[in-house]
């Protein structure tokens with residue numbers, strides 16, 4: 001099929017590359033000219049395992065290319081995906097500017113009948129209807145077209161595998177024929193067993209938000225338990241295993257840590273809360289998910305501050321991990337950013353290392369005076385007063401502790417993801433902190449300090 005995809009970010013690129021790999025002819029459209037030029041010359045602007053190879057093959061086989069020329073791209077398409085960003089707007093709703101800009105463009109340049117416009121961006125309930133109206137309003141002549149919802153569930157860091165072997169393919173349509181076209185398109189990814197779930201458009205739109213809210217709820221729940229565990233002298237890791245063994249609960253997404261981040265959970269939880277309020281419903285559970293997460297992002301910082309008797313002026317802290325999770329270079333809403341901002345505000349300097357997010361960190365922070373980006377994790381330790389691990393990249397799991405001890409000025413480790421064994425760190429002579437394990441913030445004053453940020 002001839003597919004055009006608006007938006008060459010994480011979702012658009014993965015979708016386009018995987019659809020081209022199985023033989024479709026795919027055109028990626030973006031307004032970012034530099035990105036488009038780079039993509040056509042095999043410079044993939046994001047780190048996603050496996051993506052760059054598939055894009056190179058598609059370009060070499062001439063069934064994948066990128067352009068800024070929306071008119072041309074629309075004229076070739078049988079199916080048009082909208083995969084542009086839907087960031088949070090000022091009052092917490094999803095900002096639909098990019099989506100509606102694309103809708104207007106499609107309306108202006110559509111020339112053939114029966115094109116299916118598929119919204120892959122995460123959008124609030126009712127957006128497909130808005131897109132349909134906008135396209136219709138801007139058509140230069142009467143044409144038949146259809147709009148479907150097909151939210152994306154890929155995980156950054158495992159996006160290619162998720163796209164090729166999805167758990168489910170949610171398709172929201174108002175006519176069975178439109179589902180048939182998507183069934184055909186997704187055929188190569190739907191062979192093992194039936195994964196396509198066809199539903200009405202509004203349910204499809206809400207499914208994406210509900211899925212992210214559920215996952216975020218599990219994370220915040222476990223982080224809340226970690227705070228209780230720390231205060232009552234329990235070990236949250238043992239509690240985690242104890243509850244995860246119940247098949248009704250399971251082990252996924254119940255790791256305590258430094259809070260969730262990324263380009264999806266924070267904005268999607270916020271947008272769903274806004275949708276609820278718009279419909280005069282007070283979403284108490286969603287409010288709590290976000291409040292717990294905001295507080296959790298401060299926990300490691302509070303531990304650092306307390307360890308140094310609330311005086312971080314002149315201290316240098318090594319930070320391992322900057323991306324919001326391993327296997328991506330995405331730093332949007334990353335817990336590391338909250339940590340860095342707070343350390344800097346208190347007068348500390350930071351030496352940081354991340355296996356993939358260094359270019360992104362330098363794009364975000366430029367030459368921030370209190371930040372030194374280091375070429376390897378051990379270089380980041382030299383002359384530092386403590387190490388904080390804030391993202392659990394695999395390469396941080398079994399470090400050379402003797403070397404860490406030797407390079408740090410004082411052997412202090414803050415394990416923001418519970419990847420180290422407390423007894424091992426004890427035996428090696430480290431002072432160490434983790435999440436929901438000893439030592440803990442014990443008194444009310446500490447708790448208030450943590451809340452105040």
Ligand code: NAD
Nearest residue numbers: 007008009010011029030031083084085086098121122152
């Ligand atoms: P992104 O920010 O990485 O990429 C969006 C791209 O759209 C950018 O390259 C931007 O230049 C381009 N763009 C903006 N306006 C445009 C226009 N008018 N025409 C053409 N291109 C335009 O975004 P993303 O992370 O790929 O997310 C896209 C959508 O998918 C969002 O709604 C997001 O919530 C959702 N989503 C993201 C993920 C994820 O893991 N990143 C997973 C599932 C769903």
